[in-house]
Ligand code: GTP
């Protein structure tokens with residue numbers, strides 16, 4: 001995918017701030033620190049379009065990035081960020097789940113799981129919820145550069161098994177460090193969008 005333009009449109013704190021341009025939206029869902037914001041930068045081939053951090057809990061708003069004036073990549077806050085209070089957890093949960101459940105323009109959810117580890121309980125909960133949602137989603141195993149090539153298939157298989165993924169849900173691997181997986185993920189995004197036209 002050739003990126004002609006990539007712009008941060010808004011950091012939304014509520015639905016009234018979501019853009020009304022009508023572009024299809026591709027949302028990044030996953031545990032805090034799994035690499036959602038980094039993945040957006042990598043997909044856009046921009047270094048610091050989305051803010052990233054070594055510390056979990058960096059992204060706190062729903063951030064819209066307009067790509068080629070054609071689609072939005074949507075960066076979501078991560079789940080499982082331990083330092084948040086219980087009340088805030090609930091608030092966050094509702095903010096994100098309402099977006100995923102109610103947003104008409106949502107075309108695809110990218111569910112990110114750290115390729116190094118077996119899925120955690122909150123990953124499993126999120127995945128079970130996605131299965132019932134009826135919106136296309138894809139699993140992306142992140143930080144692939146930390147796993148040797150030969151071991152990657154076993155790791156992705158463990159993730160699929162841990163999440164009890166149905167066979168029709170695709171899974172890819174990605175490294176935002178090296179850009180591996182970039183073409184495959186763009187290809188997948190394009191194929192989902194072309195089916196919806
Ligand atoms: P929150 O905003 O807190 O939900 O986190 P996030 O999922 O947006 O994670 P972010 O992109 O900020 O990345 C978290 C950390 O992981 C940063 O230190 C990144 O540099 C690192 N990271 C992200 N992707 C990769 C990757 O593909 N490989 C490696 N080695 N590190 C990565």
Ligand code: MG
Pocket residue numbers: 036037038051052058059075076077078
């Ligand atoms: Mg982030």
